[in-house]
Every structure is written in C-alpha cells, then in structure tokens.
Amino acid sequence: RGWTEGVGLMRTGETFEFLIPAELAYGSRGTGGGEIPPNSALRFTVELLEVRPAA
Numbered sequence: 001r002g003w004t005e006g007v008g009l010m011r012t013g014e015t016f017e018f019l020i021p022a023e024l025a026y027g028s029r030g031t032g033g034g035e036i037p038p039n040s041a042l043r044f045t046v047e048l049l050e051v052r053p054a055a
Helices: 002-007
Strands: 015-020 042-047
Touching: 002 015, 002 042
Parallel strands: none
Antiparallel strands: 015 042
16 A cells, blocks of 8 residues: 555656555565565655556
C-alpha cells in the first residue's frame, strides 16, 4: 500500500525516497520466506522516468 501511495504523488523526472512503515509494507507477516522480517520498515529510492497508459 505504501509504495502505491508514494508513486501516486510523483511527477515524471522526480526522485523520492520512500520510508514505508511496517503497517503499510508487509506488517506482522513479513515476506514469509524470511527475506523481510515481520514488522520491518522499508526504504526505497525511486526515480520516475516515464508514465505509460495501461494497455
């Protein structure tokens, strides 16, 4: 949910750093395989290069 909300605020050419709290990321379940533990915040640096309409 956090990723979708963040990208929706961006304009083409912008770079944002997203710090997504656990409750908007994977919450208490984590990723199941152990790659992301439960209750982990996530940090992404995202550059929006282009927006294309859905096909």
